[in-house]
Amino acid sequence: MRVKPGHRDEVVATLVGGADALRVVGCDLYVVGTSDTDEDLVWVNEVWVSKEAHDASLRLPEVRASITRTMPLLTGEFTSQELDIVGGLGVPE
C-alpha cells in the first residue's frame, strides 16, 4: 500500500501494533516491511489458516478501528496477490 508522504511510520506502527492480536483469530504470519528505495511504500505479507479466518478478522472491532485510523493516511493505491501457501521454512504445518 502507498502512504501519503510523511505518514509511513504512523501506518507501520499501527500495523505492527495490531499484529499480535491477530494470532488468536487464525493469523500465522503478518510481516510488515518498508523499502529503502520508495519511502512511501508499505508491504504486508500475511499467512492465515484459511481465507475465511482472514475475512472474519476484518469484522473485528480492533481491526476495524485500525483500518479507520489508517485509511486517511493512504493514497488509495493498493496491490495485492492472494496465494495458496505450499510450504517452506517458518510456515506452520
Next chain:
Amino acid sequence: MRVKPGHRDEVVATLVGGADALRVVGCDLYVVGTSDTDEDLVWVNEVWVSKEAHDASLRLPEVRASITRTMPLLTGEFTSQELDIVGGLGVPE
C-alpha cells in the same frame, strides 16, 4: 517467478525441499506460494537475518545445485522487491 507450463509442481518441490537447510545460514522465513488464478506463477517470500546472509547463501553448493536444477524450468520472468522488515507476527526479533 514464472515457470514454463507444466513445471510448477517440480519447481515448488525443489524450493520447499531446500528451505529447511537455509535456517542455519540465516534464513528466518521462506514461504512458497502459488496462485489459483495464474498456474504458472510461483511466489517466494523470504526473511533473512541480513542481506549478507542471503547473498552468502547463493554461494552454497546445495543452493547452487537447486538453482541449476530450477532455472531451465523458468521462463526468465522475475519480479522482486527488497524490504526492510519492521515487525509483525511470526517475525523473529
